[in-house]
Each structure stands twice: as structure tokens, then as C-alpha cells.
Amino acid sequence: MEQAFKLMYERLADFMMKNRDFDKASVILEAGCGMGQLTIPLVNRLRNIKESFKIIAFDISAVPYEGDLEILRKRIMKEKLKEFITPMKGNVRNMKAIDDANVDLIVSNELFCELNRNGLEQALKEFYRILKPNGQMAHGELSPIPENEAQKLVVQANAHSLETMEPKLEWFSPYSDEIAVLMHKIGFKNLVVKYFETNLKMDFDTAIRKLGEWKTDPVFIEEHLNDLQRYGLEYPIEHVIFCEK
Ligand SMILES: C[S@@+](CC[C@H](N)C(=O)[O-])C[C@H]1O[C@@H](n2cnc3c(N)ncnc32)[C@H](O)[C@@H]1O
Numbered sequence: 001m002e003q004a005f006k007l008m009y010e011r012l013a014d015f016m017m018k019n020r021d022f023d024k025a026s027v028i029l030e031a032g033c034g035m036g037q038l039t040i041p042l043v044n045r046l047r048n049i050k051e052s053f054k055i056i057a058f059d060i061s062a063v064p065y066e067g068d069l070e071i072l073r074k075r076i077m078k079e080k081l082k083e084f085i086t087p088m089k090g091n092v093r094n095m096k097a098i099d100d101a102n103v104d105l106i107v108s109n110e111l112f113c114e115l116n117r118n119g120l121e122q123a124l125k126e127f128y129r130i131l132k133p134n135g136q137m138a139h140g141e142l143s144p145i146p147e148n149e150a151q152k153l154v155v156q157a158n159a160h161s162l163e164t165m166e167p168k169l170e171w172f173s174p175y176s177d178e179i180a181v182l183m184h185k186i187g188f189k190n191l192v193v194k195y196f197e198t199n200l201k202m203d204f205d206t207a208i209r210k211l212g213e214w215k216t217d218p219v220f221i222e223e224h225l226n227d228l229q230r231y232g233l234e235y236p237i238e239h240v241i242f243c244e245k
Helices: 003-019 039-048 068-078 117-132 149-159 176-184 205-211 220-222 225-231
Strands: 025-029 054-059 083-090 105-110 131-142 189-196 237-243
Touching: 003 039, 003 131, 003 176, 003 189, 003 237, 025 039, 025 117, 039 054, 068 083, 105 117, 117 131, 117 176, 149 220, 149 225, 176 189, 176 237, 189 225, 205 225, 220 225
Parallel strands: 025 054, 025 105, 054 083, 105 131
Antiparallel strands: 131 237, 189 237
């Protein structure tokens, strides 16, 4: 992972830990963990404050992210983290492998953008089911509202991805208000939205490489070469929603 991205995940782990009681949580679930971009910084920090805890690294690991959980598994072996991280393949819409009231804390980053409205509601209901009473949550998403041209290009490029997602994505990411209302309807309490500065800017060369990784339509790239040269790309600010069961 590129250094700028690595640093952002390190700071995001600090942000999540500052705002949730990780020290009191023994079973943590990270939904949509991918290849552990946030999982590993979280584990490294948790090991400094407690001896025993478990993070269930839960991910569907399907197209276009097929194989990501395998990458995490290899990293767990290499970095000897087996006693702290349990990778689990599954769909957040139906987390049947996890019993009711089993988890102290649920976190996610850039998961909700991958779900449609219906899927988001199903996932939040599952989170409610598996959380212990008073269990906590923290969910981060890049804001769908760009504040400058470089961020606008990120949002637009996302809409021109050739990745084959089923069901089709409805949004770059859901508005924090939309998520908060669903959470409230399901029964979550003490909802708070905070903003995390991603501070992730990409110059032209990095932008072109990233757009390739994101499988952005080459026609879009060709048509926006001048803007990419002028502005580069920039991640929007991230909204992180905290709540409790
Ligand atoms: C944009 S990536 C984010 C990965 C990582 N959390 C991060 O912050 O970089 C979205 C992740 O959500 C996972 N995902 C998407 N839909 C899912 C679902 N229905 N159930 C579980 N995981 C899902 C994908 O496989 C992918 O790893």
C-alpha cells in the first residue's frame, strides 16, 4: 500500500479508537475489512493497551474484491497475528455464522458505499442483532459531496467504474443523514457524526495509476486528462457515524 494511504489508515485507526471504548471491547467485528487496511493498524494499537481481544475480520471477498481476504490471511500468518484476528467470509446482509448478542463493537470503513439502500438496512439490522446490549459502532464513509475539482473527479470516476457490482451501486456513498435515520429506526441510540480529514491528495501520475486500479472507464480518463493534470485527485472528507445499541 502506498505510504499516503497507509498513513491515512493509521490516523483513521487513532480516530476510531479515540471515539469508542476499544479498551473495554473483547470481541470486535470489522465489517468489509478488505485486505485489512484498517484492521492491522487497529490491532497494532490494541496490542499496546490490552493482552486479549479478538477482531472478526468479516468480508464477502467477492468480485471486484475477490482474494482480498486471502491477502489478509497471509498477512496474519506473516505478522503472527492469528490470536487477534479471525478472518470470516460472509455477507453483511445475512451474518448467519454469528450468534445474537455476541459482539462488543462493530467498525467499518467504506463498506456502506458498496451496498444499496436495501442492503444497508439489512446490514444494520444484522449489526443490531449480533451486538451485545450497549454495544458500540463506528462506520466511516467518504462524503458524497465534493468540495473542490479534485474531489469531484474522484466522485465522477467512481460513477464510471467498469467493475461489475451486483446489485448495481446507487451512490458514491450514502449521506450521513440517511444512515443515521436508518440506524435510529432500527433502534440504535446516542448517534453522533464526526468528520475525519482524509488529507489524501494524488498528483497526476498517482491519479492515473489509481484510476487504473479502480477500473475506471478509459474513455472517462481520456476525456478528463486536462483536469487530472490540473487538479489531480483528492479524497473527500470522511463522515464517521458513532452509535450504540
Ligand atoms: C471499498 S472496500 C473497503 C475495504 C477496507 N475496509 C478499507 O477501508 O480500505 C469495501 C469492502 O467491503 C466488502 N464488501 C462489499 N459488500 C459486502 C457485503 N455485502 N458483505 C461483506 N463485505 C462486503 C468488499 O469485499 C470490500 O472488501
